[in-house]
Amino acid sequence: MNTLKLLHTADSISTWIGKAFSWLIVVLMVMVMGEVFKRYALNAPTAWIFEASNMLYGTAFMMCGAYTLSQDGHVRGDFFYGSAKPRTQATLDFVLYILFFIPGVIALTWAGWTYAADAIVIREMTNSADAIPLYPFKAIIPFTGFIVLMQGLAEIIRCVVCLKTGDWPPRLKDANEIDVVEQQLSASVYVDEDAKREAIAKAQSIDDEAHQRGGLMGDKK
Numbered sequence: 001m002n003t004l005k006l007l008h009t010a011d012s013i014s015t016w017i018g019k020a021f022s023w024l025i026v027v028l029m030v031m032v033m034g035e036v037f038k039r040y041a042l043n044a045p046t047a048w049i050f051e052a053s054n055m056l057y058g059t060a061f062m063m064c065g066a067y068t069l070s071q072d073g074h075v076r077g078d079f080f081y082g083s084a085k086p087r088t089q090a091t092l093d094f095v096l097y098i099l100f101f102i103p104g105v106i107a108l109t110w111a112g113w114t115y116a117a118d119a120i121v122i123r124e125m126t127n128s129a130d131a132i133p134l135y136p137f138k139a140i141i142p143f144t145g146f147i148v149l150m151q152g153l154a155e156i157i158r159c160v161v162c163l164k165t166g167d168w169p170p171r172l173k174d175a176n177e178i179d180v181v182e183q184q185l186s187a188s189v190y191v192d193e194d195a196k197r198e199a200i201a202k203a204q205s206i207d208d209e210a211h212q213r214g215g216l217m218g219d220k221k
Helices: 002-022 024-040 049-063 065-070 086-122 135-165 178-186 193-220
Strands: none
Touching: 002 024, 002 049, 002 065, 002 135, 024 049, 049 065, 049 135, 065 135, 086 135
């Protein structure tokens, strides 16, 4: 229970940070719409808008990485992982986390810290005609590395638990996704009939909830 609480704490932190920084997409959308209006309606383009949009998108992309990892949402390019047994999946994940993920993220955090520190010391600015501060964006890099490293360690603990018990510990789910059920159904190599029926019932339940929400929205309109 303590291990599960620790995992869910890491998931909660990653989720909160990811959702908080996801609002940058709204800011980015408003900023781009305003720039389009200024550029084509007022003929008054902004020199720094391209650099600012890149920094906002880059920040949102980086800071949502740990959240995506906590939800097991990163894209997998595999041939047999989805149909493998949990212990086999955990073994593969554990090896890859130790050999590639942890060294890579540590290198990112260390290099990013040095990179950001130099930028802060010189108060680095962008190269546009109306320069804007660049060092706050670079300071995001080591912070991103730290958060992703934290979530990565939680994923390694998940692998260890799965290797011991034979089942993946439950995640702190943020939303029900229909594709998760489809993945369960596709893993027919080791899923018995009862599990298939349970997965189908879960998919139908999610679909019914979506229709109900749609109906309520229609009534409100």
